Amino acid sequence: MPIYICPNCKRRSVDLDGYEGFSTQAVQCRDCGFGFLFELLEDYYPAPGTGFVVCDADARVLAAGRGVFELTGFADADLLGRDVADALALSDASPIAVVREWGVRKLGQKIEIRTKAGLEKSVTADFFPAYDEDGGLLLALTPR
Numbered sequence: 001m002p003i004y005i006c007p008n009c010k011r012r013s014v015d016l017d018g019y020e021g022f023s024t025q026a027v028q029c030r031d032c033g034f035g036f037l038f039e040l041l042e043d044y045y046p047a048p049g050t051g052f053v054v055c056d057a058d059a060r061v062l063a064a065g066r067g068v069f070e071l072t073g074f075a076d077a078d079l080l081g082r083d084v085a086d087a088l089a090l091s092d093a094s095p096i097a098v099v100r101e102w103g104v105r106k107l108g109q110k111i112e113i114r115t116k117a118g119l120e121k122s123v124t125a126d127f128f129p130a131y132d133e134d135g136g137l138l139l140a141l142t143p144r
């Protein structure tokens with residue numbers, strides 16, 4: 001049964017009534033109205049400080065959820081359309097290629113990012129592949 005997570009408010013929902021998968025229109029979070037829901041094959045429990053970044057199939061940022069600004073100093077507009085590995089200066093971007101090529105999760109990656117202020121920050125990064133036709137991926141960043 002598909003599980004969806006809102007990259008903004010982190011509400012997890014199970015597609016009980018077919019609402020999320022019902023139309024080809026962009027689905028929205030029923031709680032906060034965020035324009036993306038991300039489908040997960042297995043449930044996932046983000047930490048309170050986790051920030052989600054939604055990327056397209058080319059790993060360019062489509063949306064950043066609540067918490068990303070607190071973590072990185074980047075506002076949405078700073079990130080939109082940019083290559084996520086470049087924008088956040090991921091110390092190891094190889095999980096992105098694995099996720100895109102193999103369609104598997106890469107969880108618990110200990111990497112560094114660079115904040116807008118130029119500071120290195122240690123995070124645990126979880127990478128999720130998108131299961132829709134557009135591809136793409138979800139990046140969950142948790143400070144450590």
Ligand SMILES: [Zn+2]
Nearest residue numbers: 006009029032
């Ligand atoms: Zn939401």
